[in-house]
Amino acid sequence: MCTAATYKTKDFYFGRTLDYEFSYGDEVVITPRNYPFHFRHIDAIESHYAMIGMAHVVDNDPLYYDAFNECGLAMAGLNFVGNAAYYDIEEGKDNIAQFEFIPWILGTCANLEEAKTALIHMNLTNTPYSEQFPLAQLHWIIADQSGAITVEAMEDGMHIYENNVGVLTNNPPFNIQMFLLNQYMNLSPKQPENLFAKDIDLDQYSRGMGAIGLPGDLSSSSRFAKVAFTKLHSVSGDSENESVNQFFHILGSVDQQRGCCDVNGKYEITLYTSCCNTQKGIYYYTTYDNHQISAVDMTKEDLNTKNLICYEVITGEHIQMQN
Numbered sequence: 029m030c031t032a033a034t035y036k037t038k039d040f041y042f043g044r045t046l047d048y049e050f051s052y053g054d055e056v057v058i059t060p061r062n063y064p065f066h067f068r069h070i071d072a073i074e075s076h077y078a079m080i081g082m083a084h085v086v087d088n089d090p091l092y093y094d095a096f097n098e099c100g101l102a103m104a105g106l107n108f109v110g111n112a113a114y115y116d117i118e119e120g121k122d123n124i125a126q127f128e129f130i131p132w133i134l135g136t137c138a139n140l141e142e143a144k145t146a147l148i149h150m151n152l153t154n155t156p157y158s159e160q161f162p163l164a165q166l167h168w169i170i171a172d173q174s175g176a177i178t179v180e181a182m183e184d185g186m187h188i189y190e191n192n193v194g195v196l197t198n199n200p201p202f203n204i205q206m207f208l209l210n211q212y213m214n215l216s217p218k219q220p221e222n223l224f225a226k227d228i229d230l231d232q233y234s235r236g237m238g239a240i241g242l243p244g245d246l247s248s249s250s251r252f253a254k255v256a257f258t259k260l261h262s263v264s265g266d267s268e269n270e271s272v273n274q275f276f277h278i279l280g281s282v283d284q285q286r287g288c289c290d291v292n293g294k295y296e297i298t299l300y301t302s303c304c305n306t307q308k309g310i311y312y313y314t315t316y317d318n319h320q321i322s323a324v325d326m327t328k329e330d331l332n333t334k335n336l337i338c339y340e341v342i343t344g345e346h347i348q349m350q351n
């Protein structure tokens with residue numbers, strides 16, 4: 029399972045948890061402006077917006093899981109197994125293979141409005157990257173400081189939803205996730221009133237009782253409600269450290285611990301959590317075994333070059349001993 033969220037303080041933040049039972053070999057990858065993007069069905073793009081994100085690099089191709097560009101547009105792909113469907117090549121459209129979707133949008137669009145326009149002419153094709161890396165069944169969140177959308181390519185066509193909660197998890201489809209939020213409209217961070225029966229003396233015996241009923245299991249619809257509640261009630265200062273700290277707490281509300289989600293004898297865990305300051309160009313992350321926040325700042329690199337700039341993910345717990 030995976031969860032993505034947006035968060036606004038002084039700057040606009042975007043990030044995700046990547047939950048899985050194994051890692052493909054992830055790296056923080058900066059694609060500079062003049063790296064030539066070769067596409068399967070459209071002409072190569074020699075010059076484009078620079079981007080940074082988490083990717084698996086194969087034959088010098090950055091296969092992004094989540095990323096944002098130098099203009100502040102961000103995008104992440106999350107599993108949508110059993111619902112995702114991609115299409116045959118269609119004449120007269122921009123035919124983009126599923127694994128090219130993030131680089132194409134982030135390379136060519138400066139903001140969410142431009143991304144929405146690009147999607148009108150796009151056809152997401154069922155072209156696999158290779159035999160070793162077949163089609164990934166995903167759906168996507170695309171966001172900037174003006175808002176967010178969810179993109180779901182399904183058997184019955186491409187669905188583009190306004191995503192006003194700024195959250196995405198996995199199945200079921202986004203419109204159903206939003207419908208299910210109706211069930212939680214009575215939840216609150218404030219203490220509840222006794223509406224149950226006025227003649228019975230009920231006690232507010234604990235803090236936090238206003239949100240009793242908020243799910244805590246790891247299913248996708250439960251994480252959707254949990255992280256939406258957490259994000260929508262989040263309060264933090266707007267400095268960089270306070271915002272980044274709060275963002276990791278928001279996604280921490282749906283963290284997956286080893287042992288709690290059994291996938292045929294393996295365990296799905298939160299392999300990494302990212303937090304992007306999309307305006308400052310900084311990609312922050314933690315990993316399952318490294319709670320210390322690490323970061324790569326895209327603006328510190330020469331973005332006018334041609335070669336990918338890759339940073340190995342820092343693993344291993346770094347404990348600050350005090351005596």
Ligand SMILES: C[C@H](CCC(=O)NCCS(=O)(=O)O)[C@H]1CC[C@H]2[C@@H]3[C@H](O)C[C@@H]4C[C@H](O)CC[C@]4(C)[C@H]3C[C@H](O)[C@]12C
Pocket residue numbers: 029030046047048052084091092093105106107108109127156157161162163164165166198199
């Ligand atoms: C497994 C990842 C999604 C994690 C997730 O959503 N877990 C939830 C599991 S579930 O719903 O509860 O079953 C996805 C996200 C991005 C994906 C990768 C990116 O799409 C980039 C390439 C695309 C290639 O087609 C396949 C390899 C790949 C490198 C993908 C491997 C894998 O499918 C990734 C890493």
